[in-house]
Amino acid sequence: GLLRVDHVGIAVPDLDEAIAFYAQIFGMRCVHEETNQEQGVREAMLAAGDDGTGARIQLLAPLRPDSAIAKFLDRSGPGLQQLAYTVADVEAAGAALRARGLRLLYDEPKRGTAGSRINFVHPKDAGGVLVELVQPA
Template identity: 60%
Template sequence: MSPIAITGILAIDHVGIAVPDLAAAITFYQGAFNAQVLHQEENQEQGVVEAMLAIGSEVGSNSGTLIQLLAPLTPDSAIARFLDKSGAGMQQLAFRVEDVRQAAAQARALHIRTLYEEPKRGTHGWLVNFLHPKDCGGVLIELIEEQ
């Protein structure tokens, strides 16, 4: 029997925003929204440099509203291609899940394509996979499992 929905979704984790210049974007979000940078890293495998920002009353903790800023490391990265095609803006909506492999398998059973056969390492080294935007109303959905 096929699942009726993807189970084990814990919360919306963050909204990912593609930007051409990470430093300029951080400055903007800090000035306009009093955002605090919680974490910055380069992900060579995905070809991005990223920053996780907290906004709102829970600033300084991972339980508040999080925005992930993503800038390309290389001109052939997925983020660079996104920026070339769509310009800066919302790139993905991320859900924290109990088990990324299970959630991806349930998505496939619902005829929702995943971008990877097996999860990859994302921010903090957590496991991630993505659901194809053409199967999700035009939105790239990221599934994240904390490690």
């Protein structure tokens, strides 16, 4: 099942500008940054609070015009793009949702942030929310 909210993903046109905005305005620290070529993103994980238990926000900037984030920005502009839940076993969680009739976007999990394994539920099957399943490394 779903254990907790892992992060909320926000599409941004410029990653460095967005990191600076969140630091200056909300005092959120950047705790991780990476480029994921397969997903076509540069991403940064931001954390609230100092003890590692606070909310996490993933800023997502497009690497390519045909990427999921570039398409999202074209259609909707910057803003909330995904809601990610932590799961213990991404295959099992995905199989359970498939059995309940939801479309998973990938047959096999793909690589996500910090060596995690991820899959997504189609937003049309989840009330208009792109739901991500994250099995941390």
